Amino acid sequence: MDGASITCLEVAWQTLWKSTSYFVDLSLHDRAFLQWQASLVAAACVACGRLCSNFEPVWSATLETTTGYPIQSLSQIMDLFLRYLFT
Numbered sequence: 001m002d003g004a005s006i007t008c009l010e011v012a013w014q015t016l017w018k019s020t021s022y023f024v025d026l027s028l029h030d031r032a033f034l035q036w037q038a039s040l041v042a043a044a045c046v047a048c049g050r051l052c053s054n055f056e057p058v059w060s061a062t063l064e065t066t067t068g069y070p071i072q073s074l075s076q077i078m079d080l081f082l083r084y085l086f087t
Contacts, residue, residue: 012053020049023081030084036077043067046079051078052085
């Protein structure tokens with residue numbers, strides 16, 4: 001692997017980290033997220049971070065298996081996160 005590929009991969013992971021961290025911080029500062037289990041909110045943070053970082057797929061079969069959450073169960077929380085982001 002050449003240096004440019006490593007740099008691109010590092011930038012992609014940094015972007016994902018920053019995006020996901022934004023949603024985590026938001027979830028900790030807004031009472032609206034208290035209505036859901038913390039693990040469900042955390043999974044939605046990851047999904048929104050991946051979406052905003054242009055990772056594909058947004059929610060892979062591996063993430064679904066690991067978390068136990070299908071993307072449909074995250075949609076309501078993701079919608080709330082994205083409304084905050086774009087307002």
